Amino acid sequence: MEKTIKWEKDFDRVLTLARAEKKMVLLDFFNPL
Amino acid sequence: MGAVTYPNERVVEFIKRHMVPIQVLFDSQPLAKNFNIQWTPTVITLDEEGKEHHRTIGFLSPEEFIPSLMLGVAICHFDRERFSEAIAMIEEILKDYPKSDVAPEAVYMRGVALYKSTHSAEPLKEAYKRLQSEYPSSEWAKRAQPYRLL
Numbered sequence: 001m002e003k004t005i006k007w008e009k010d011f012d013r014v015l016t017l018a019r020a021e022k023k024m025v026l027l028d029f030f031n032p033l
Numbered sequence: 034m035g036a037v038t039y040p041n042e043r044v045v046e047f048i049k050r051h052m053v054p055i056q057v058l059f060d061s062q063p064l065a066k067n068f069n070i071q072w073t074p075t076v077i078t079l080d081e082e083g084k085e086h087h088r089t090i091g092f093l094s095p096e097e098f099i100p101s102l103m104l105g106v107a108i109c110h111f112d113r114e115r116f117s118e119a120i121a122m123i124e125e126i127l128k129d130y131p132k133s134d135v136a137p138e139a140v141y142m143r144g145v146a147l148y149k150s151t152h153s154a155e156p157l158k159e160a161y162k163r164l165q166s167e168y169p170s171s172e173w174a175k176r177a178q179p180y181r182l183l
Contacts, residue, residue, distance in 0.1 A: 005039055005048055011064060011083070014055045018081035024053040024106050025079040029059045029070045029174040030035065 034074045034092060041095035051106055052078075079103030086112050104139055111142060111151035116150035137171035140164050144177070154183040 008014045018025050027031075038044055048054050058066055059073045068077060068085065078087040087105030103126045110119035123146065126139040144160025147153075161180040164173055 003040075003042070003045065005045055005054050007054050009055065009057065011055060014053050014083060015083050018053045018079075021053065023081070024086075024109050025081065025083070026048060026053050026054040026102065027064070027068070027077040027079055027141075028034070028054065028056045029061070029065065029073055029075045029077075030056060030067070031059045031073040 034076075034098075038093060038095050038098050040096075044095050044098060047102060052102065059090050076101075078102065078109055080109050080113065094137050096130070097133055097135075098138070100126045100133040100135045103130075104135045104142070107139070107142060107146075111146055111149075114149070116146045117145045120150070131167075137164060137168035137173035140168065141173040141177055144180070154180075 008017070011027075014025055014027075017023075049117055059065060059070055059075075062069075068075075072090055074090070074092065076084050076089050079085055086109040089101050089105075089179045093101055103122050107119045107122035107126070110116070110122065120143060123139045123143045126133070127143070128138060130136060140163050147156030157177070157180040160178040161174075164171065164177050168174055
């Protein structure tokens with residue numbers, strides 16, 4: 001089992017993956033500070 | 034979130050099974066403007082067309098974050114009239130995370146989803162009774178009060 005979340009960075013790619021895998025999208029806005 | 038919640042093994046597993054995760058800076062455009070981001074962390078559940086169905090703002094522990102994501106997935110199904118899928122996810126919340134902050138909303142949404150799929154008022158009455166019994170101080174118990182008259 002993977003131990004970390006495999007974050008995507010490209011929104012259009014995420015929507016394509018979500019359609020293909022029939023999953024929802026988790027969109028996280030973060031502040032690194 | 035990055036230090037405590039996202040490294041959690043159960044969080045990683047849930048996201049892998051149910052969601053495609055994307056992480057962007059709070060000022061990343063055009064997303065920040067399109068989703069009106071004013072504070073972080075903001076976590077939004079979207080459908081595969083990019084439409085928002087649920088959001089949370091602020092830190093959540095793994096024990097609260099997982100059921101929050103589950104509710105987001107359930108509401109996404111509900112909004113798209115996939116009631117059986119919504120109910121199945123809600124039942125998982127109530128089985129695995131009955132003490133979580135989202136549990137009262139899950140009870141409420143279970144009643145509404147069952148009503149929408151069966152057109153019977155009984156699930157709404159059951160939701161009212163359960164909320165009064167198990168979560169009497171929640172806002173969702175108040176929101177369900179009209180169902181006592183059904």
